[in-house]
Amino acid sequence: xxxxxxxxxxxxxEVRPGDSLADLVxxxxxxxxxxxxxxxxVVVTQxxxxxxxxxxxxxxxxxxxxxxxxxxxxxxxxxxxxxxxIISETRHGFVCANAGVDxxxxxxxxxxxxxxxxxxxxxxxxxxxRARTGASVGVIxxxxxxxxxxxxxxxxxxxxxxxxxxxxxxxxxxxxxxxLHVTEVAVADExxxxxxxxxxxxxxxxxxxxxxLDVAWFRDASARDLVRPTAEDLFR
Amino acid sequence: xxxxxxxxxxxxxEVRPGDSLADLVxxxxxxxxxxxxxxxxVVVTQxxxxxxxxxxxxxxxxxxxxxxxxxxxxxxxxxxxxxxxIISETRHGFVCANAGVDxxxxxxxxxxxxxxxxxxxxxxxxxxxRARTGASVGVIxxxxxxxxxxxxxxxxxxxxxxxxxxxxxxxxxxxxxxxLHVTEVAVADExxxxxxxxxxxxxxxxxxxxxxLDVAWFRDASARDLVRPTAEDLFR
Numbered sequence: 001x002x003x004x005x006x007x008x009x010x011x012x013x014e015v016r017p018g019d020s021l022a023d024l025v026x027x028x029x030x031x032x033x034x035x036x037x038x039x040x041x042v043v044v045t046q047x048x049x050x051x052x053x054x055x056x057x058x059x060x061x062x063x064x065x066x067x068x069x070x071x072x073x074x075x076x077x078x079x080x081x082x083x084x085x086i087i088s089e090t091r092h093g094f095v096c097a098n099a100g101v102d103x104x105x106x107x108x109x110x111x112x113x114x115x116x117x118x119x120x121x122x123x124x125x126x127x128x129x130r131a132r133t134g135a136s137v138g139v140i141x142x143x144x145x146x147x148x149x150x151x152x153x154x155x156x157x158x159x160x161x162x163x164x165x166x167x168x169x170x171x172x173x174x175x176x177x178x179x180l181h182v183t184e185v186a187v188a189d190e191x192x193x194x195x196x197x198x199x200x201x202x203x204x205x206x207x208x209x210x211x212x213l214d215v216a217w218f219r220d221a222s223a224r225d226l227v228r229p230t231a232e233d234l235f236r
Numbered sequence: 237x238x239x240x241x242x243x244x245x246x247x248x249x250e251v252r253p254g255d256s257l258a259d260l261v262x263x264x265x266x267x268x269x270x271x272x273x274x275x276x277x278v279v280v281t282q283x284x285x286x287x288x289x290x291x292x293x294x295x296x297x298x299x300x301x302x303x304x305x306x307x308x309x310x311x312x313x314x315x316x317x318x319x320x321x322i323i324s325e326t327r328h329g330f331v332c333a334n335a336g337v338d339x340x341x342x343x344x345x346x347x348x349x350x351x352x353x354x355x356x357x358x359x360x361x362x363x364x365x366r367a368r369t370g371a372s373v374g375v376i377x378x379x380x381x382x383x384x385x386x387x388x389x390x391x392x393x394x395x396x397x398x399x400x401x402x403x404x405x406x407x408x409x410x411x412x413x414x415x416l417h418v419t420e421v422a423v424a425d426e427x428x429x430x431x432x433x434x435x436x437x438x439x440x441x442x443x444x445x446x447x448x449l450d451v452a453w454f455r456d457a458s459a460r461d462l463v464r465p466t467a468e469d470l471f472r
Contacts, residue, residue, distance in 0.1 A: 004434050006240040006448075025414060040258025080470040087470060095385035114295050139469040144419075148384040148471035149331035151464045152402040152422025152427075156386070169436075184382075187433065193390075194430035197423065197449065200405075213433065228387045234316040235384035235471055 005210040007034055008198040012206045017054035022128035025207050031104055033126065034209060038137035041163050041196035042106075043212040046143040049121045049159075050112040059111040066231060074099035074113060076109070079236065085093065090114060093227035094158060095236065096145045096153040115141065118159025120223050126161040138163025138218050142192035155196035157188035159221050163179055164188065165225040166215045186226060242450040243270055244434040246440045249470050258364035261443050263315055268446060271369035275454055277399050277446040278361065279431035282379040283338065285357045285395075286348040286441040295347040308337035310349060315472065325349060329463035331472065332381045342435060351377065352363070354395025355458050358470035362397040374399025374454050378428035384471060391432035392422035400424065400453045401461040413471075420460060 011028040014095035015021060025044065029036060036042070050056070059066060061155040064084060072078070075088035078096060088099050089227060092114065100114040115121045129137050135230040143161035146152075230236055241398060247264045251257060261280065265272060269270070286292070295302060300320060308314070311324035315331060324335050328350065351357045358375040360459040365373050377395035382388075405419040431444040466472055 003244070004242040006242070008239070008275070036425070038246055048469045082470060144421075147422075149464055149469060150392070150422065150425070150462050152420045152425065152462060154422050154426050184434070185380075185384065186383075186390050189386070189388065190390050190429035190433050193426035194240070194242070194433065197426050197430065200450075209309075215437075226386050226388060233385060234318060 002212050003196075004210065006194055006198050007209040007211065008205050009034065009209065011095075012203060014047070014050040015048045015206070017056065020051045020128065021042065021048055022125040023054040023132070026126065026129060026132050028207070029209070032114055035131045036129055037211065038211070039138075039211075039213065039215050040135065041138040041191055041213055041218075042129065042207060043140045043142050043192055043199075043210060044207045045155075045199065046100070046114060046118070046141055046158060047106070047112055047232045049115050049118070049141050050102075051174060053115055054137060055113040055115060056106065056110045057113060058159075064143055066068065067098075068096065068149060070111065071098045071101050076100055081173065084086065089236070092118070093224065094145070096143070102157075113196040114143070115159065119161060119224075122159040122161035130226075136162065136218070138213075140188055140192055142195060144196070154189075154190040156186075157192045157226060159223050160188050160221050162192075162218055163191070163213075163221060165221045165223055167214075167217055187213075187219075188223065189226065238448050240430075240446065242430055243445040244436050244448065245270065245443040246402050246441060246443060249285045250285040251442070253287065253292065255288045256357075256364065257284055257288040259368070261361065262337075262365060262368050264446070264470050272365055272369045272373055272445070274372045274449065275374075275447075275449065275451050277374040277427055277449055277454075278365065278443060279376045279378050279428055279435075279446060280361065280390075280443045281435065282336070282354070282377055282394060283342070283348055284353050285354070286338075287342075289357065291349040291350060291351055291352055292342065292346045294345060296345065297347075299361065303334075306336045306347060307337050311339055315332070325472070328354070328394065329460065330381070331466075332379070336379060336394075350379070351395065353402060355397060355460075358395040358397035366420070372398065373453070376424055376428055376431075377459075378431060380432070382463040390425075391428040393422075393428045393462060395459050396424050396457050398454055399427070399449075399457060400455055401457045401459055403450075403453055423449075424459070425462065441445060
């Protein structure tokens with residue numbers, strides 16, 4: 001079985017509203033001599049997607065009331081509050097802290113909101129990578145979420161294009177020939193987390209290539225596949 | 237920044253109670269000419285650790301009452317029930333489905349329980365790898381858990397040795413020189429998930445090497461670091 005390689009893409013400049021993020025990623029990959037290949041999966045962080053799509057709003061970081069109001073306006077449901085922390089559900093169905101509103105790595109006095117349609121953001125990058133390089137890649141837009149019960153943050157997928165979000169192994173046989181009853185693997189989340197290992201939080205890297213994934217995973221999908229329907233969710 | 241490589245270790249034979257799993261892993265890595273290097277992180281699945289440590293108990297898979305009783309005996313607290321599914325907290329503090337009791341890839345008529353002390357299991361493997369190969373590696377024991385709010389399973393760390401579970405980036409500066417207030421990254425979970433991408437569920441692969449991680453992460457730690465204290469947990 002071949003190895004998986006995760007290649008950070010360095011040298012993406014500070015992203016400004018209106019920039020073509022896909023072009024910046026293609027240029028940076030080219031500059032470091034990492035040409036895209038078919039069945040590469042390109043992971044880009046929500047932060048640079050939000051900047052390119054001008055999902056920035058003015059916010060005084062010291063104005064707790066304004067911050068709370070902004071988080072609430074980005075939420076369709078608040079699950080928990082503790083101090084300044086709000087755990088809520090976004091319009092996309094994601095449950096996360098502060099509705100994904102983010103202050104870090106953004107210019108002082110502004111906050112970055114989640115992309116309106118992260119799948120569409122991913123598709124746009126996928127289309128431009130294909131047009132410019134000929135390579136058919138998957139694209140994941142990643143963000144950093146907390147979890148219930150476990151400390152620490154991990155990167156997960158909030159948008160996908162051309163790569164499965166969840167791979168359903170139900171019905172396949174395990175090594176003893178017994179049916180695997182439920183094995184739906186959230187591969188897009190695992191790919192996003194793997195990319196985070198090379199991007200880090202403080203280094204400002206905004207994209208990575210994951211190379212060597214199962215080619216069967218490259219297909220149409222949506223990050224909505226990762227949202228547990230409320231009726232099945234025991235913790236919402 | 238260098239790339240990360242994830243190398244599946246193939247050819248580990250069926251693990252039996254009393255086997256030295258570390259020796260099987262070292263032998264298999266040697267057979268495929270992947271000698272261990274300092275700062276490799278070796279990920280092994282809970283399933284083979286539990287088999288080697290004889291954490292197997294007889295269980296008729298069709299006896300729902302016996303299965304429920306076993307899950308309850310492995311739990312310190314039940315959070316939710318739905319049909320046959322129990323979400324509970326194990327003695328280790330992990331919240332997962334069915335207290336980690338597992339029927340797949342186990343001989344018919346038996347179930348695998350979680351290792352009693354997965355950190356110790358990881359340490360034992362780390363010690364033997366060092367004794368046999370000279371390489372100082374990190375070791376993660378991984379298991380496949382579901383999540384609140386998101387569909388699909390991901391692999392996470394239930395035991396660690398010689399590798400950080402959580403890396404605390406609080407207080408480091410982001411690319412704009414602003415303090416990152418909270419960025420504790422659950423790197424061991426991300427490493428476990430990355431390894432899962434090459435091991436898969438149906439293929440029976442039981443170990444992988446993750447090579448190229450930040451050397452600063454190689455230090456003493458415990459998977460207990462990944463358990464959110466109950467008092468801080470808004471969902472327990």
